[in-house]
Amino acid sequence: MDAYRAALLRFDELDQPQRLEDALLVVSEGRILAAGPFAEVAARHPGLSWSDWRGRTLAPGFVDAHVHFPQIDVIGSPADGLLPWLENYTFPHEARFADPAYAAQIAEVFLDELLRHGITTAMTYCSSHPASAEAFFAASEARGLRMVAGKCLMDRNSPEPVRDDTHQGLRDSQALIERWHGRGRLGYALTPRFAPSCTDAQMLGAAELARAYPGTWVQTHVAENHDEIAWVRQLYPSARSYLDVYDRLGLLRERSMYAHCIHLDAEDRARLAASGASAAVCPTSNLFLGSGLFDFTAARAAGFHWGLACDVGGGTSFSPFRTMLAAFEVARLSGVTLSPGELWYRHTLGAARAMGLGDRIGNLAPGHEADFLVLDDRATPLLARRTGAANSLAEWLFAMIVLGDDRAVSAALAQGRRVSGRLPA
Ligand SMILES: [Zn+2]
Secondary structure: OEEEEEEEEEEOOOOOEEEEEEEEEEEEOOEEEEEEEHHHHHHHOOOOOOEEEEEEEEEEOEEEEEEEHHHOOOOOOOOOOHHHHHHHHHHHHHHHHHOHHHHHHHHHHHHHHHHHOOEEEEEEEOOOOHHHHHHHHHHHHHHOOOEEEEOEEOOOOOOHHHOOOHHHHHHHHHHHHHHHOOOOOEEEEEEEOOHHHOOHHHHHHHHHHHHHOOOOEEEEEEOOOHHHHHHHHHHOOOOOOHHHHHHHOOOOOOOEEEEEOOOOOHHHHHHHHHHOOEEEEOHHHHHHOOOOOOOHHHHHHHOOEEEEOOOOOOOOOOOHHHHHHHHHHHHHHOOOOOOHHHHHHHOOHHHHHHOOOOOOOOOOOOOOEOOEEEEOOOOOHHHHHHHHOOOOHHHHHHHHHHHOOHHHEEEEEEOOEEEEEOOOO
16 A cells, blocks of 8 residues: 655546645555545554655646557648648658557657656557557556557558558457457557548448447547548538538447547537547647637537547647647637636546546546656746745646646656656655
8 A cells, every 4th residue: 555645636526626735645556545635534544654745746647538659750740731741741650650669669659758748548549550559558558557549440542551451450450459458457449540531331340340349439530620521521422511421330429539529510519419429629739730729618518528638740749738728728719718627627537538437547536546647836947936826726727737848747657656757755
């Protein structure tokens, strides 16, 4: 059993953030046994010893609802919107992940980067090559992480080195499910890349696998960019909308994660909510590629689950702080103010709920898996000044969101074990 005395950030029964100035977090066998005010928890566990980390804040590990592992070196590639960016930078780079040794090497770099920024769980796209998923799962397993990932299905409109065969792609997906889904804390996501890159036969096959293995996830992209939407309209003239293409093929379900969801209409949003599907909101990517502004008001009204995501390499940073700030800015452009507490929730417990994992990760509550961060709110001189002058939790959270970066994440722990950074002395 391990225990830590520090400030503690968590969400209460109403999903409101709460910061306990002097708290005790008790971890046993990778799970949180107790979390609460120091005096109260210490009294309930006589004889317990603890590490004294006062001055630091323990917080739930960030959960990222959408990221591409083979795009780590694509980040920051200039392009004239989504489709040229895919063609000129992303596909040529992803082709390299056919090589298992290369994939294994980059999986380590990618996980290092996620953890350094405080992301302990991510819903991840691998390349179309099974070797890339093998590498990602093996590296995640070695570190004891909870990760969801899948190899891309893409059997059309893609250059040869990244295109898979309709049925071989499905057989490879099934083999990966059998090998990795439910092993340790790993989960498989069937990953039809996006409708233009998959034939109906392949998407129908993916939907069939999702039904055969109901615990798996589905992830894809929808309604990101106008040129992409026009292309989908050409390919599916009889579909009511882009989302409807997936709906008709049986891919709209619980445990399905739709990235972007920018250019939807009211009927699409109602279908998302009714089907139990979720949206991954990727504001730095949407700004970088000029894709559009996610409609937070309409999302709230429709009531579907959504979580924040970095979408690297379309996104410009792994940092949850950058992503939360970008979400705030995008919302402001449409006259909406997202509270600091909601921003933080959408990148932790809210994103976990969007993945169907809200009872396991995303909060520091008894029974949850002990994936947490040690935050330093004095990591830089200006951050120290602003957090020191905060008069409320909202002000503290917002100072962290605006001024924080990887330097504010002193360490990340997964199942109670350090996986990144340095533990306080
Ligand atoms: Zn993406």
